[in-house]
Amino acid sequence: MKKLRELFPITQELVYLNTAASSPLSSPVKEAVEACLQDQLRYAGLKYQEKRDERQAAVRRKLAHLIGASPDEIAILRNTGEGLSAVASGLDWKEGDNVVTNDLEHPTNMYPWMNLEDRFGVEVRIVPATEGRVPSEDLFAAADDRTRVIALSFVEFSNGFRHDLQTIGSFCRQKGIYLVVDAVQALGVLEFDVNRSKVDFLSAGAFKWLLGPVGTSCFYCRQELLDRLWLTHPGPRGMVPSDSGRLLDYRFAPRPTAERFEGGSKNYLGIYGFDAGLDIIEQAGVENIEKHVLRLTGLLVSRLQDKGYRILSSLDPKERSGIISFSHPRHDAAQLVQRLLDSRIVVAWREGAIRVSIHLYNNEEDVERLIEALP
Numbered sequence: 001m002k003k004l005r006e007l008f009p010i011t012q013e014l015v016y017l018n019t020a021a022s023s024p025l026s027s028p029v030k031e032a033v034e035a036c037l038q039d040q041l042r043y044a045g046l047k048y049q050e051k052r053d054e055r056q057a058a059v060r061r062k063l064a065h066l067i068g069a070s071p072d073e074i075a076i077l078r079n080t081g082e083g084l085s086a087v088a089s090g091l092d093w094k095e096g097d098n099v100v101t102n103d104l105e106h107p108t109n110m111y112p113w114m115n116l117e118d119r120f121g122v123e124v125r126i127v128p129a130t131e132g133r134v135p136s137e138d139l140f141a142a143a144d145d146r147t148r149v150i151a152l153s154f155v156e157f158s159n160g161f162r163h164d165l166q167t168i169g170s171f172c173r174q175k176g177i178y179l180v181v182d183a184v185q186a187l188g189v190l191e192f193d194v195n196r197s198k199v200d201f202l203s204a205g206a207f208k209w210l211l212g213p214v215g216t217s218c219f220y221c222r223q224e225l226l227d228r229l230w231l232t233h234p235g236p237r238g239m240v241p242s243d244s245g246r247l248l249d250y251r252f253a254p255r256p257t258a259e260r261f262e263g264g265s266k267n268y269l270g271i272y273g274f275d276a277g278l279d280i281i282e283q284a285g286v287e288n289i290e291k292h293v294l295r296l297t298g299l300l301v302s303r304l305q306d307k308g309y310r311i312l313s314s315l316d317p318k319e320r321s322g323i324i325s326f327s328h329p330r331h332d333a334a335q336l337v338q339r340l341l342d343s344r345i346v347v348a349w350r351e352g353a354i355r356v357s358i359h360l361y362n363n364e365e366d367v368e369r370l371i372e373a374l375p
Helices: 027-042 045-067 080-090 111-120 136-142 165-175 223-228 268-284 286-306 333-342 364-373
Strands: 074-077 098-102 123-127 147-153 178-182 201-205 217-221 323-327 348-350 353-357
Touching (some): 027 045, 027 268, 045 074, 045 217, 045 268, 074 080, 080 111, 080 178, 080 201, 080 217, 098 111, 098 136, 111 123, 123 136, 147 165, 165 178, 286 323, 333 348, 333 353, 333 364
Parallel strands (some): 098 123, 098 147
Antiparallel strands (some): 074 217, 348 353
16 A cells, blocks of 8 residues: 555645545546546537546446446436435335434435425434444334335444444345445445445445545446436436437436436536546555555554543444544543644544544554554
């Protein structure tokens, strides 16, 4: 990972341990965004359209490879919430249906479901976490024959708890429940396969572990379920072009792929950058990234415990991720975050604790500098 670290200029200036908020910009991503501007400047018109279409196809192909899907099951949207809302607003709800989730979820994966309560009479069942964990059995106990969706994050944002998606996915598929996953804290750092985990819908923004810019995201819809979602934002780019090629030849014919969810004009600057970020992930290999990150988080946990800090993340290897949350009985977390920032070490304050998130550009020296700066 040493050579890849050099692609991130911020590592020369700061100890950056906050990917769970946003990844730093890499040189290749910056250059790709600039290339988009140059393409538009030079070509405009049809040739620019061809170039941007090539980039979109590349992003779909790379995302599909990353999660074990088909490119036809991938849409490029703007953010995680847009994909989750496409599912929440697109399903055919009946009064009395329910959604099962948990109280560690980011608001992005809560509000689309809560929005259904008054509109359709859908109940949102929020399973409480126990010591920072949400056992799969607790989710199953909350479900019944009116449960339409189990909605959760692959990795929870505040403490890095990793759900057992294979077990949950098998339960959902057996019961006829849709499994909807917010994967923004997992894609790009943890190995993952939508088919093995039996995920039905997935959404993840590009600007965290996928190393892309803000304003682009991955949305996965299982091929068999494309027609199960009403289009809430239909647009011309989501439709099959008319045979005549005339825009005024109106025909409501959604594409037979996930492109139907993309609607109209897109963030092409972001798509160029997204493509470059995915190249870095592919170059490193997500299996190598996961090993590297889990080794560093293991080192961090050990050093924090030696120094008297309480680990708030799960220590079960199967439930760990790139995020570690911790606190100290005598030191205020918010003050410690500011103290670290004063030492040019960037972490986050989340839910009353210190959150550290480690990615491929971090190394042992970053961990040791963090430990040395903590009281």
